[in-house]
Amino acid sequence: MKIIVLLVLFPCLIFIDSINAQSNGAKLFTSKCTACHTIGGGNLVGPDLANIQNIRSEEWITNFIKSPQKVIDSGDSAAVALLNEFKIVMPDQPLSNTEIKSIIDYIATNSPDKNNPNQKTPNQIFNASLATNSDVIKGKEIFEGETKLKNGGPSCIACHNVDNANVFTGGLLAKDLTLAFSRLSAAGIDGILRNPPFPAMIDAFANAPLTDDEISALLAFFYYSNNAGMLQTSTLQNQSDLLVSLIIGLDIFIVFLLIMWKRVKKRSVNFFNN
Numbered sequence: 420m421k422i423i424v425l426l427v428l429f430p431c432l433i434f435i436d437s438i439n440a441q442s443n444g445a446k447l448f449t450s451k452c453t454a455c456h457t458i459g460g461g462n463l464v465g466p467d468l469a470n471i472q473n474i475r476s477e478e479w480i481t482n483f484i485k486s487p488q489k490v491i492d493s494g495d496s497a498a499v500a501l502l503n504e505f506k507i508v509m510p511d512q513p514l515s516n517t518e519i520k521s522i523i524d525y526i527a528t529n530s531p532d533k534n535n536p537n538q539k540t541p542n543q544i545f546n547a548s549l550a551t552n553s554d555v556i557k558g559k560e561i562f563e564g565e566t567k568l569k570n571g572g573p574s575c576i577a578c579h580n581v582d583n584a585n586v587f588t589g590g591l592l593a594k595d596l597t598l599a600f601s602r603l604s605a606a607g608i609d610g611i612l613r614n615p616p617f618p619a620m621i622d623a624f625a626n627a628p629l630t631d632d633e634i635s636a637l638l639a640f641f642y643y644s645n646n647a648g649m650l651q652t653s654t655l656q657n658q659s660d661l662l663v664s665l666i667i668g669l670d671i672f673i674v675f676l677l678i679m680w681k682r683v684k685k686r687s688v689n690f691f692n693n
């Protein structure tokens with residue numbers, strides 16, 4: 420019996436884990452590193468980490484993130500030079516190797532291309548914590564073709580669908596993009612929109628490239644539709660919560676009625692007795 424429970428539970432956990440792992444690097448970097456580091460945006464309290472994966476070994480980065488002081492104390496010349504330049508020691512980050520790996524992957528996919536230094540990084544184009552409702556709406560209107568693309572490309576909805584109560588049903592010619600954000604990440608979608616690898620999209624956009632602004636709004640829209648998709652279960656949860664509070668409310672109301680009924684009965688008895 421217990422074994423059956425484990426057998427059912429285990430794949431579920433792995434599934435949830437794999438959903439998490441994809442966005443983990445982004446989440447960790449945003450919550451623990453952006454106060455002091457950018458990826459391609461210049462130095463802050465600490466150095467710009469763009470392409471750090473090509474500059475130092477994974478082992479060095481991992482040791483450094485866990486305990487900068489230890490690496491400095493070991494006499495490592497790179498670490499000592501960094502301290503001399505930035506003057507403060509970065510605080511220890513108690514992260515696991517897997518977490519650090521996911522951060523390095525995130526930095527790697529979000530680093531600017533050395534051959535094309537003026538191109539904005541996906542990180543500069545789209546930042547989930549800065550995306551506003553109006554970005555999402557702008558993206559939705561671009562997706563649906565309500566706002567025409569600046570360079571004249573066709574609207575996405577001609578070929579794609581996104582499941583969202585606020586969007587008309589779109590084309591079924593190409594993949595449904597409701598969960599594109601968690602499937603591909605901002606960097607992945609950004610790359611596809613800039614250099615489409617699919618013949619149908621190459622034909623559509625080769626001579627009508629999307630602008631940074633349009634890509635940024637589309638990413639906000641995909642981020643939203645992705646999370647709305649993910650949130651469906653918690654909406655169900657909310658609905659069942661609502662049901663429970665309705666039932667409790669109804670119970671309280673019935674008890675109230677019973678009490679009132681007893682009082683009315685008592686009073687009417689008294690009334691007849693007087």
Ligand code: HEC
Nearest residue numbers: 451452455464465466480487501502505507508509512522
């Ligand atoms: C409070 C500010 C602060 C935070 C938070 C912080 N760092 Fe740092 N980081 C620094 C400073 C300052 C340096 C320069 C080296 C030194 O003196 O410690 C540095 C250096 C580094 C280096 C070496 C860069 C190079 O050029 O070799 C890496 C890699 C790094 N940080 C990664 C991270 C990651 C990943 C996080 C988040 C998990 C993080 N840091 C969080 C301040 C910070």
Ligand code: HEC
Nearest residue numbers: 573574575577578592593594599608611617619620623637
């Ligand atoms: C002429 C049809 C067409 C148009 C217009 C079009 N696409 Fe595509 N798109 C495709 C095809 C075909 C594929 C490749 C595979 C598939 O999804 O069937 C694709 C793939 C993609 C993918 C990768 C999907 C994945 O999960 O692998 C993304 C993201 C995407 N398109 C975004 C867009 C956006 C955003 C627009 C509007 C700016 C757009 N597309 C307009 C036909 C189109």
